[in-house]
Amino acid sequence: MSSASKLQQDLDCEIAGLEQDLIVLKRRRNALSPVSQLPSELLSKIFYLGLHFIQADEKTRTEILPEYTRLSISHVDHHWRTVALESPELWSEIHVRDTTKVEYLALARNNSKMQPLYVEGYNITLTGAAGVRHILQTEPHRINGVTLHARIEVMRSLLPDLKGSCETIEFLELNGGVVQAPVDLTQHDTFFNLPKLRHLRILYWDTLLIPSTFHPPSLVKLEITFSHHPPANHIIRATFSALRTVASTLEVLLLGFDSPFSTQNVLESIGRSPIDMPSLIFLTLLSCSPGILSKLVSHFRPPSSFREVHLVARGPSASVLEYQTIASAVQRSYASTFTPDFFLVKDPSQGGRSNPDAINIGVAQQHGRKSDQINVLSTAFFPGVAAAPTFYSTDSLKTPIIPLPSSSGWLFGTLITAVLEADLPLAFWRAFSRIPTLSTIRYLVKRPDDGFLQALQGIVASVGPVEGDEKHFPSLNIVCPFFREKDITWDVEYARSLAILLGEGWAKSHVSSSSLAILEFKGCSSENLDEETACILGSVVRGVLVWNDQEWNCREPSEGDAIDIAPEDTT
Template structure:
């Protein structure tokens, strides 16, 4: 009886197993009939990637519930397709806690001659072993880019005696977590990556020029967060710039230095005809001035960024004026820009709150741009009742290189009156955009000619903004009061009438400008009918937009501008 019961149970188990297999077969048949199963595997793998939830911005945090939702909730069919898709293995991530099983899986899945990007973040000695193992396997792949973030000792251990010669590697990024590391493996790096075009070094001492020149094809070079800078290091940088034949992009960032740099003589470099993009950032204006004074840039440089920092917190007019003079001297060989943005941002100066930087964003066309950032002092003024601190900008002459050929300017900051006087004297300026922050502000005073002499023997010589034909006025959140907006518009109309009278022009008539455009964040502008009529007497066209910012200078706008350069 007992044996018969066991046999019956065994038969039932076999029947259940058979039915389960039949059920799986039916499910597979059903899945093959689904529209999604008829999609190409390449498309299915991309859908899988789009369904994934990635890490938080803080790389150390992973949400387990998100991982379960993103991976386990999709079908086995999708996972199988994704694991066989080359795109999944294009980027190999290595960290301090990366498991050997993951490395084995990656080594197994990457196809022969496949393009691979290797990223190693906060790699410790154990992670360094994994990074070395992946790099050595790169002999049968095409390692397009290698990024390593580790201590100097770990990076040296990774590349010491590395059996690799990757002909197709285009970029190498090495960050030293010690912030004082000496890069002593340049021979190994140049041997492993003989044709790299982009080299990014962060937190290292300045390499010797002879070490950098081993990368014979180098076109894009960045020295970021240089831990120590000496006069000898600066000489090495000059030597490298002089001898680097293919260099098109050069970026240098020096947070601070304790060394004294003599006034000279410093070498003057030959024309850097191939350099199209240049970025120099230093909290020591002396270093920036020495570099700019030595560089002989090509007239068609496309992108340039200069940050005049403030290591000691100095905001004296003398310091900012020296920065402006250096800039005028360095760029004298290039054509002055047509458009300019004046804004402000907070820089990362290592303090609890960084210094406020004034940003000058110059633009020739959509391709050529110039970003200049500097710390400037608050202005000493005698005006009573100002609701905003004004700033003394170092450009106070319409013949300054930065201002000399301007056709349009947008001022999203609060310069003192001497800057506006300089703007009013630019003979080519046709369009201006300003923030309305207070009645009888510096702009309306400059527009009506305050500070200019009266009774000139030649009519028109004292006309402020002689070529002006368009004004944009931006009402910000603190200037949305209807009474203020109408009052400011009336002040603007009065200033335009005074300006026309200075030039001997009638209003209505030749003294009118073409366009007045008001930007307001509210649902409606709130300009009264009598004010609108008054505006139409000084401008041929009066417009309003529900916006707070004209669509200009996206490359250098407010606080986002410094993110690229720090």
Template structure:
């Protein structure tokens, strides 16, 4: 045993003799104690470093550690994209804390740092760190909400020459603040989306001429929403632009404006105009003006136009040439008291659109068709391949019964060879069974028929015509939506006609599915129909 003067600590350091004249703090701060404490700290650090090294060696034997860094980087990119909140290092950065090698891969993968949402970055330091780790690569910037720190804007906009994808939603001044006035070109910009927020108290919008006049040689997608459109006249020619979307409920494009833009974008594939047209037909003396010359969009694959008047759509289509195979979506919203399709030339243009589209290869692929007239002024016609509309024309025609009959007979311009699903709504003005028969005979391959708001029995009467076996001989499914079997508004002939149809189909090609949805029908009527066939009823009771 050692005496007090001879005893040693477990670390081999002699204990000093206590001095009663020293305070406790003075005792701890003596040189010998400081030296012992430093030695202990150093030894702890050495042990921790050794343990860390052992863990690194152990992790090397883990199966996940055998993946190449390139595979890990791709996995991290998928994790990064699955997190919507990545502004100030939450969420997705958890993978960087697993081990040292994962952190190295995470930090060195530039694709994890080139996608910045300015609305979620909390500080300029964070923005600069992300920009530094992106290693001068292409940037993808989104700014859709107010900034948490205004200094973030200056840090990111200073790298505007690197931006490849930019999506801004805000006030006019905020949008302009992002673009330094010294820049005249954006060499890397490929997608530009500018969405101006509109409020009732807003002053007249500021022109975006400085932005739209920049040279963007690689731009392929341009989306403009509520932008001051007269400034689009300065839009630079964009030989690579493939997608153009313009939405504006207040500032409208004139016919020369839109034709000027389309001439500058000869390689356009996708054109969408939403409430952006208010066109005035050129006067006879102005028709020879070059600004009204026909525009040829030879590569167009999708045309979508939605505006207040179909006459504007008609006038635009008279000045644009596009492939007949293009996907066409046309929509007009006209009040019932207005002329709608009764405007001179509108019906002719609609007929021309359908005729040209019927010549395309896409027309032979369509497997579903709709012919809808839910209200007295509402008309919709179109075809689709599966769930993808290939041709969709919706307009509020507001015309007479004769006008509606002309619209109904436009179905003869639609493809019928491959149609398997047919959806019909309304058309109470079509009173002659022969007109309905023409529709069904043309589309004899239909296997599923959907009838909506049919309050008259004429269409059912046509389906029960036994004199012609070519009326939907392959029909397997029938759905009735918002029809009136019972009630004061019902036609007493409707239910007997439906019963007769179901009974006849049992003797011919039996129906496998019969559905009733949102119909005015009594449970007793459903029970009577179930004596004939299984009825899938939603038990809707108005």
């Protein structure tokens, strides 16, 4: 070896040593950063949460590749890589896409140690199904949960492999909700029993038959939604048979018929005898066909300890006639166990939905003032573009009619609080004024002559819902109007009119309690009240007046005193 080659080799060795020293120095420097001083357990938890909240930059879930995020985390620096590789829970959730490589699947399996595995195949084709199949076949005894979002034929190809893990699966979601060719509904795919199953979600797999052997003793959550085309009758019958089998353990049930069905076929499949569900906490029923929701409401019997019941009607089933039928069924089923004291009317279009006729009505019952248990029953109606014409009240305002309140009706007889987030017609407010227990009203103001003001004007003019009835809002104690539109010019004028009409209405109704404990206005465009308006408002408030979070103190005047009202000293 020449002296030059020997010198070059020595220099290479020295460079390698210096590079290694540089790596050590960089690691020591990185270790001084605040994030590197976090405990490894906390850093691992941050990584884990990062994988669950990676949907950003308006990307759809299909465009997100969790395995790339996981690998990126492990390539930041030595400390992060060590923590990532030594955190098996970080690798135990395996997300499969059509682009996922088998090498990555092997890496995830090895790094997950012996942790139970959750496998997700989202929007996959037969290419992605091969990756899911690889995990199911290589680790059949470690599979704890599976989510498949694919065409029915893709999920069908994986059924035999899923059956190989039937003794360990606790969570299973089978979602056929992707765009696909028409399905042959004369065929069926046979499901199987999963003895340890706790959560099951079957969405839009209309040919999946649940056999009579299906009886997981620990099933607590079941969601089944039919769509695309009405399934065959034997599929529906098998579904209700399975519901009867697991009814005693279910805590959460969602059952949806998300396309027009033959109502008679569904009703025949349900059977005659009701289904008792002693453990049920949350119930959601959805239908696009008239007659089905009311039948389901009468058929399922949750205990008095239920927390939430949600009924959703879409398309043709959202007609006024159907609503009345559902209301009657609700009263028959819940009158003995549920006495609502809270009432909510909400316009779902405020949440981004474009259907102007949609409406959501909810009632709730709280067991004692300090109780955490609240029972909620809500009904949402989405008429849809192709729905039959919606019937409206005689008002010019086009709001779908909801059942008018009645002091003798079960649903309204004991109401205490009402939150009205929709612009309701005059007929509603007139009937609402006769509820004897109602003490709090929070309502949306969208126009200067809304239904509440018109109802008060009628009270002052002695135009009531029943001739000779002189008592209106007899228990009213708190009134809270709120505005959502910006730059309105009539909010102060509205407030003055409201106060004047409330005072005159009480005088007309001969109600002993003639002033409010709280009068609160929110979302007002005007920042402050002028002195005259404040005095007018104070004349109907014996407690607190609030205007846009600015609190005014109102003392109850003695006879002959001038009204004393001034803004609270915020200093």
